[in-house]
Amino acid sequence: MNINQESLIADLDRLAQIGRGADGGITRRALSFEDAEARGYVKQRLAQLGLEIRHDEVGNLRGRRPGRRDLPPVMTGSHLDSVPSGGRLDGPLGVVGAIAALEALGSVQTVRPIEVVVFVGEEGSRFPRGTIGSAAMSGHVAVQKIWELRDPSGVSFRDALATYGDEGEPIAARSAPFAFVELHVEQGGVLEADRLPIGAVTAIAGLVQRAVTFFGDANHAGATPMHLRHDALLAAAEWCLGIEAAARELGCVGTVGKLEVQPGGKNIIPGRVDCICDLRAAEASTLDALDRRALQLLEQVQKRGVTVEERLLQRVEPGPMHERAIAGVERAAAAAGLGCRRMPSGAIHDALHMAEICPASMIFVPSIGGRSHCPTEDTEPRHLVLGSTVLARFLLEFANLADEN
Ligand code: HGY
Ligand code: MN
Numbered sequence: 001m002n003i004n005q006e007s008l009i010a011d012l013d014r015l016a017q018i019g020r021g022a023d024g025g026i027t028r029r030a031l032s033f034e035d036a037e038a039r040g041y042v043k044q045r046l047a048q049l050g051l052e053i054r055h056d057e058v059g060n061l062r063g064r065r066p067g068r069r070d071l072p073p074v075m076t077g078s079h080l081d082s083v084p085s086g087g088r089l090d091g092p093l094g095v096v097g098a099i100a101a102l103e104a105l106g107s108v109q110t111v112r113p114i115e116v117v118v119f120v121g122e123e124g125s126r127f128p129r130g131t132i133g134s135a136a137m138s139g140h141v142a143v144q145k146i147w148e149l150r151d152p153s154g155v156s157f158r159d160a161l162a163t164y165g166d167e168g169e170p171i172a173a174r175s176a177p178f179a180f181v182e183l184h185v186e187q188g189g190v191l192e193a194d195r196l197p198i199g200a201v202t203a204i205a206g207l208v209q210r211a212v213t214f215f216g217d218a219n220h221a222g223a224t225p226m227h228l229r230h231d232a233l234l235a236a237a238e239w240c241l242g243i244e245a246a247a248r249e250l251g252c253v254g255t256v257g258k259l260e261v262q263p264g265g266k267n268i269i270p271g272r273v274d275c276i277c278d279l280r281a282a283e284a285s286t287l288d289a290l291d292r293r294a295l296q297l298l299e300q301v302q303k304r305g306v307t308v309e310e311r312l313l314q315r316v317e318p319g320p321m322h323e324r325a326i327a328g329v330e331r332a333a334a335a336a337g338l339g340c341r342r343m344p345s346g347a348i349h350d351a352l353h354m355a356e357i358c359p360a361s362m363i364f365v366p367s368i369g370g371r372s373h374c375p376t377e378d379t380e381p382r383h384l385v386l387g388s389t390v391l392a393r394f395l396l397e398f399a400n401l402a403d404e405n
């Protein structure tokens with residue numbers, strides 16, 4: 001089960017050139033030309049493996065390795081789209097690692113087909129929601145609803161699909177594999193601190209994202225006394241600090257990563273602020289509590305003489321992975337003589353929706369310094385290889401299980 005490290009790194013390096021910015025960060029928004037170029041490269045690599053290449057109604061790319069056609073496949077994969085100025089491994093490792101794993105399987109036949117999937121729009125950095133491809137595959141969101149999603153400039157998801165330039169009739173997006181596993185960088189510091197190469201993911205946190213607009217009163221920065229101001233930015237700032245305090249108190253996380261000030265003159269009191277909050281928790285009850293506090297804070301800051309509008313962008317429930325798949329990751333790590341620990345994921349992944357329809361888990365590898373969603377996201381090459389090795393072993397075991405339960 002030898003993973004070709006040179007080929008694995010070459011694929012990651014090639015993908016890292018697509019959408020790379022001056023700061024070294026990767027920007028590949030869903031269904032952008034950069035996303036399509038990366039997908040085109042992967043399509044070519046899947047074809048080199050001799051896989052049956054198909055796409056589905058929402059643009060998930062699927063490469064199938066043959067097995068008994070009457071049996072649902074074992075599926076693995078991840079995404080190629082990124083956050084703005086993100087890292088080179090978040091997503092691509094799960095796709096390129098799957099290619100490396102299938103190359104390591106060589107001509108070994110399996111009972112079940114193995115399907116590699118490139119999910120569309122995992123990051124939600126263009127359309128209002130993320131995990132789009134897996135939400136369609138699991139039936140969590142109807143295809144029609146996904147097609148109707150619009151980006152900030154009003155382009156519909158369905159129209160944007162043309163960027164992929166797929167030929168031929170798409171297959172149905174909805175499908176339930178026999179099992180699903182996703183190789184991914186941890187994006188946190190637990191494995192590095194424990195000095196372990198592999199994590200078996202037991203659960204994935206949920207999230208709430210809300211878009212909020214604060215309407216204040218643009219006015220002269222020099223001539224307006226403090227007591228006569230309705231500063232939209234100060235109201236937003238009070239709200240952000242309130243979310244931080246509530247998240248610390250509840251033991252979860254809250255972020256406002258996107259914030260725009262208008263009119264944006266250095267000598268004008270901000271009249272309007274548009275921002276998006278991202279609230280996460282491992283338990284639904286904690287997520288509810290943080291969301292309630294965030295909404296209460298919106299009432300509170302209106303004492304500054306501002307008005308507020310808010311709308312829910314997305315809510316994804318936290319979800320467990322499956323014992324059968326978690327144990328499969330642990331067995332594959334043990335068979336490769338690797339240390340492994342069970343752990344939850346604070347980041348959202350496509351595996352969350354896949355776990356709604358089949359036994360699913362994830363293989364984590366350490367993130368250097370626990371960093372991700374930034375240009376310095378990185379993982380030691382040997383850990384990239386070890387994660388792909390565990391993936392190959394998992395696929396081999398599960399693709400030779402003929403039972404249906
Ligand atoms: O936001 C997330 O957790 C993931 O990277 N989409
Ligand atoms: Mn991400």
Ligand code: MN
Binds near residue numbers: 090091348
């Ligand atoms: Mn990811």
